[in-house]
Amino acid sequence: MIRRVAFNLFAWGIVLAVAFPLFWMLVTSVKPQFELFRRPPTFLPETWTLEHYIRLIQDTPFLTYFKNSIILSTATTLVVVAISTLGAYSLVRFKYRGRESLAFLVLFTYLLPSVVLIIPLYLMLVSMGLSNTIFSLVIAYTTFALPYALWLLRSFMAGIPEDLESAALVDGASRMGAFVDVILPQLLPGIISTALFTFILSWNEYLYALVLVNSDSARPLTTGVMNMLVSSFNIEWSLLMAASVMMSVPLIIVFAFLQSYLTRGFGAGGVKG
């Protein structure tokens, strides 16, 4: 019994240590500025305040960044999931020449570093006159999101028994009819978890946003918030921590409600590869 309690305390000690930076972010964001410079630091805020959140929304372009990030991540997710659902169906269930090489190419690009593609992509988008737009970022994000989504969906698709489709075909359904009526409902959990992962990936992307967008009107949260750190003369840590919390809120929502989907996605793509 004592050993069990000791083990539990030990385990929770580590868990809390790992989670401490996140706790500290939350605490700092609700402390008034003057309390940050108290020594020794206060563990819990003496005075709770939401002034930084209000300032964030009223005095900084945070909401524009937030809106941009929402548009950007949603658009990327929709485009990528639509294309890759059809693509994964084709890769798993159809036979034609070049299918294997294509699957190999998908895996290869999934591992490709962004810095290799970023120079030609930058040149390409600048010459098309698309730099400084959200659209250019959607194009750029496709480079990592599409191989990723395809790879995930491919393994989800492979998990659906082939007999289901055959049965529908025997019953007289067309191939596309069977796809819509039989495959899609079976694939739905896979599609949802792929969409969530793609959304998170786009939400958190930094490098392409740094290189391709240089104006506040199209900047997403990652580069926008980082700019607030770099451009301020006097670093306001409470404000930055409030921004960090707000930036993580959509992820927390995604994470809390759909944890089972997330772990399933991990098993299918992230690990089995």
Add this chain to the structure above:
Amino acid sequence: MQASQTVLERRYAALGLLLIAPTVLVFCAVIVYPLVSAIYLSLFSIFTPTLQGEWVGLDNYRTLLAKDEFWSSLVNNLIWTVGTLTLQILLGVGMALVLHQNIWFRSLARSLILFPYFISTVVAVLVWKWLFNDLYGILNHLMLAVGMIDMPVDYLGTMPNAMISVILVGAWKFFPFVVIAVLARLQTIPDALYEAARIDGAGPIARFFDVTLPQLRDVLVVIIMLRAIWDFKEFDMIYLLTGGGPITSTQTLPLLVYKEAFALNQMGMAAAYAVVMMLIMLVFMIVYIRRTRQEADT
């Protein structure tokens, strides 16, 4: 009958090609074309603001191999990758073993552990910069209070502190990936194996090395390869924490590519760095892809 079969098969093949067409088009436009032009660009000398290029052949590669900065960045890249990967694996496997036990509020503990992996690197960096703050950071305060240090430490501005800090924050951010993967595998190890080992008189440590570890071997190999590739090409974490500094002490190859292209305005040279970096990574990538294919075949 035979003829209609082939007609149907041919029609299916056509449908299959139609379905994959959008993927192929997008792939060619945003991945294959840029990849080929990256290699092509590396044979030019290009000044970024004007985008005027001049053919220089393999000169960029010759300059690159003779440059100290390239070799030191490569060494930094290897130190960062090996350091953070080792910590991720040790922490990850350890944490997975702990979370596999029946501890209080297990699902809450699992969520808390996974969280660093899902937040943006920007958020992680901001929080850690605040923790690392030399005057008001909690880390310096705690370490002073415990007596581990006598003076506030500059975590990111001096060496070797900067490299150690980057490696530690990297391990904190990415070890949950290892936890999830190992945990999923742990749950599939049959209890009978542990029973048998217990009957044979194996203690907890012997059981770990004789039962758990051999069972985890395959998944660990995959995790190590994947994470090695991802850590090797990591840009955000290092760029945001130290910017490659102090001076170039934590500059890795991805940072070098970025600097060359967008700070020094040498696109062609940057492309050459990127291509060389890709060639180094290709070794890992091919090993990983081979392995995945073998698994698919069996």
